[in-house]
Amino acid sequence: MGSREESHPSSSQDPQSAAAQPLLQPPADADAPDACAAAPPPPDEDPYPPISYLHGRRPIRDLPALLLFLLLSLATFALGIAAIARRNPAASRVSSFVYDRSTSSCVLPSSNSFFSNSLSSSPFLKDLIWTLVLTLLLAAPIALAVIWLLQHYAKQVVYASIPFFILIPSFLNVYWFVACTVGRECRQAFPLAYRIVVLIFVFILIGIFIWIIVANWHRVELTVHIVRVAATALLSNCSLLAVLPALGIGLLIYFLPIIVFLVFSTWNGSVVPREVEGTDGEYYKCAWKQESWVSAYFALAIITLIWSAATMVEAKVYITSGTVSQWYFNKEGSKSTKSIRSSLRNAFGPSFGTVCFSGMVMGAIRFVRAIVDSAKQDQEAQGFVNLIFRCCANFLLAAFDFVNKFTIIFAAITGEGYCSAAKMTYELLRRNLLSAVFVETVSTRILIGIMFVLSALYAIVVCAILKAVSDLGEEMYLVAALAWLLLIVVLGYVVHVLDNVIDTVYVCYAIDRDKGEVSKQDVHEVYVLLPVSRNHRSSIGRSLPIV
Structure with a gap:
C-alpha cells in the first residue's frame, strides 16, 4: 500500500468518481471555524491525513471511561476484601441457633452435629465425563479443519451442507413423532392430536426455511466467496x-474473586430474634439479618461483572480487527510480524479506554434489552402503545448494536477515540451499509447452518459409538446431546470470529475504496460485487470464476 504523504491520488482519479474527495478525514486545521465553507485547496495540497492502520505508538483515548472502569473494579475488590475480613461465621449455622428467653437473644447450643457425604459413581457419569473430555479435545482440530475446508473448498462445503439444513430437522421431527407414538409414557402424555399439530408445525417452519434459501439463492455464490476470504484471513x-480463548480464561480468573466476594458479603450481618407471625410476641425464631451495605455492594459487583464481560467481548473484536487489518494492508507476498502482539498492546494499552467505552455501550444495550424482554412477558404491560414502544426500543437497540460493532473495528484500525470513530465509521459506511448488512447476514446464517450440520453428524457418531461400547440405555441420547451442545458452542465461537473477520475486511475494503487504492486484489474482486440494494442481483456468475 502506498503512502499518500508524497502522492495525491485525488488529483489523478476519475472526476466522476465519488472518491474524488476523501470521505472521512477530519480537516488538518481544526481551529478554523469556517473550514467547511473555505475554498477548496490547490490540487497539489492534501489537507487530509490518510485512513489506514496506525502503526507505532498511539495516543491514549477515552480516558474518563478507563478511569471509571478502574474505579469500579478497585471499589469492587476493596469492598470485597473488607467483606471477607468482616464476615460473621455464624451465617453458615443460622439453623443451629435457638432463641434464649433469659437473654432475649439467639444463642448456639453446645452440641455439634456432623454429617458425611459420599459420592457414588455410575456408568452414566463415567461415560459422560469421558465423552465431554474427548469432545473438548477434538473441538480444536475439528474447528481448524472446518476453516481449512472453507478456505480451499468453500463452495463444496456450502452446497453439500444446504440439503442437510432440511434433512436433519425433518429426520428429527419424524423420529420424535414415531418414538413418541411407540413409547407408552410419551403417548399418554401427548395425545395423537397434539403430536400431529407439532409435526405439522415443525414442517411448516422447515418449509419457511426452504423458501428463505430459495429466495436468497442468487446470493449464495457471493456468500461462498466472502466466506472463503474470511477463512483465508x-x-x-x-x-x-488460541489467543481469544485465553482471554476468555483470563476473564474467568478475574471473575472468580468477585464471585467469592459476593458469597462472603452475604456473611456480613448477625443472627437476630424475629417474632413469629400470629403469636403476639410469645414465640421467636432466629433469622439472619444482613447489613444494609450488602445490597449496594451486590449492585456494584454485578455492574462490574457486566461491564467487564462486555469489555472483554469488545477487546476480542478489537484484537481480531487490529490483527486482520494489518494482514489486509500489508503488501502482497509479505507477512505481518507481531500483529497479534501489537493488537493486544493497543487493546489493553492506549485504546483500553475506547474498549471500555464500547463495553459500557454494549452492557447498557444488553441491560435495556433485558428490561424490554421482561416487559414483554409482563401480562399487565400489554397493549398497542406498549407494543409500539417495544418495537421502537428493539429497533434503536439493534441500530446502536450495529453501529457499535463497526465503531470498535474502525477504532482498532485507526486508533481513534470512540465518538470520533463512530462518526467516521458512519460516514464511511453510508455508501455501502445496506448491501453489507444483507450479505453479512446470509454469510452468518450459512456458517451457523454448517456448524449445526457438523455438530449433528458428530452427535450421531457419538451415539453409535456409545451404543456399541457402553451399557447405557436411553441415557445414551442425553450424553450424545450434551456432546453435540459442547461442540456446537465451540464451533459457534469460530463462527463469531469469522463474522468479525468479515466485518473487518469489509471496513478495510471501504477504506481502500475511499482512498482509491487496492491493498488486496482478491478481496476487491469479491466485495466489488456486493449488490447496491436488496433487490439488486449481482452478476457474480459472470464476474468471478466458480471454484
Whole structure:
C-alpha cells in the first residue's frame, strides 16, 4: 500500500468518481471555524491525513471511561476484601441457633452435629465425563479443519451442507413423532392430536426455511466467496484461535474473586430474634439479618461483572480487527510480524479506554434489552402503545448494536477515540451499509447452518459409538446431546470470529475504496460485487470464476 504523504491520488482519479474527495478525514486545521465553507485547496495540497492502520505508538483515548472502569473494579475488590475480613461465621449455622428467653437473644447450643457425604459413581457419569473430555479435545482440530475446508473448498462445503439444513430437522421431527407414538409414557402424555399439530408445525417452519434459501439463492455464490476470504484471513492469523480463548480464561480468573466476594458479603450481618407471625410476641425464631451495605455492594459487583464481560467481548473484536487489518494492508507476498502482539498492546494499552467505552455501550444495550424482554412477558404491560414502544426500543437497540460493532473495528484500525470513530465509521459506511448488512447476514446464517450440520453428524457418531461400547440405555441420547451442545458452542465461537473477520475486511475494503487504492486484489474482486440494494442481483456468475 502506498503512502499518500508524497502522492495525491485525488488529483489523478476519475472526476466522476465519488472518491474524488476523501470521505472521512477530519480537516488538518481544526481551529478554523469556517473550514467547511473555505475554498477548496490547490490540487497539489492534501489537507487530509490518510485512513489506514496506525502503526507505532498511539495516543491514549477515552480516558474518563478507563478511569471509571478502574474505579469500579478497585471499589469492587476493596469492598470485597473488607467483606471477607468482616464476615460473621455464624451465617453458615443460622439453623443451629435457638432463641434464649433469659437473654432475649439467639444463642448456639453446645452440641455439634456432623454429617458425611459420599459420592457414588455410575456408568452414566463415567461415560459422560469421558465423552465431554474427548469432545473438548477434538473441538480444536475439528474447528481448524472446518476453516481449512472453507478456505480451499468453500463452495463444496456450502452446497453439500444446504440439503442437510432440511434433512436433519425433518429426520428429527419424524423420529420424535414415531418414538413418541411407540413409547407408552410419551403417548399418554401427548395425545395423537397434539403430536400431529407439532409435526405439522415443525414442517411448516422447515418449509419457511426452504423458501428463505430459495429466495436468497442468487446470493449464495457471493456468500461462498466472502466466506472463503474470511477463512483465508483467519488462517493467515490462526494464532487468534488460541489467543481469544485465553482471554476468555483470563476473564474467568478475574471473575472468580468477585464471585467469592459476593458469597462472603452475604456473611456480613448477625443472627437476630424475629417474632413469629400470629403469636403476639410469645414465640421467636432466629433469622439472619444482613447489613444494609450488602445490597449496594451486590449492585456494584454485578455492574462490574457486566461491564467487564462486555469489555472483554469488545477487546476480542478489537484484537481480531487490529490483527486482520494489518494482514489486509500489508503488501502482497509479505507477512505481518507481531500483529497479534501489537493488537493486544493497543487493546489493553492506549485504546483500553475506547474498549471500555464500547463495553459500557454494549452492557447498557444488553441491560435495556433485558428490561424490554421482561416487559414483554409482563401480562399487565400489554397493549398497542406498549407494543409500539417495544418495537421502537428493539429497533434503536439493534441500530446502536450495529453501529457499535463497526465503531470498535474502525477504532482498532485507526486508533481513534470512540465518538470520533463512530462518526467516521458512519460516514464511511453510508455508501455501502445496506448491501453489507444483507450479505453479512446470509454469510452468518450459512456458517451457523454448517456448524449445526457438523455438530449433528458428530452427535450421531457419538451415539453409535456409545451404543456399541457402553451399557447405557436411553441415557445414551442425553450424553450424545450434551456432546453435540459442547461442540456446537465451540464451533459457534469460530463462527463469531469469522463474522468479525468479515466485518473487518469489509471496513478495510471501504477504506481502500475511499482512498482509491487496492491493498488486496482478491478481496476487491469479491466485495466489488456486493449488490447496491436488496433487490439488486449481482452478476457474480459472470464476474468471478466458480471454484
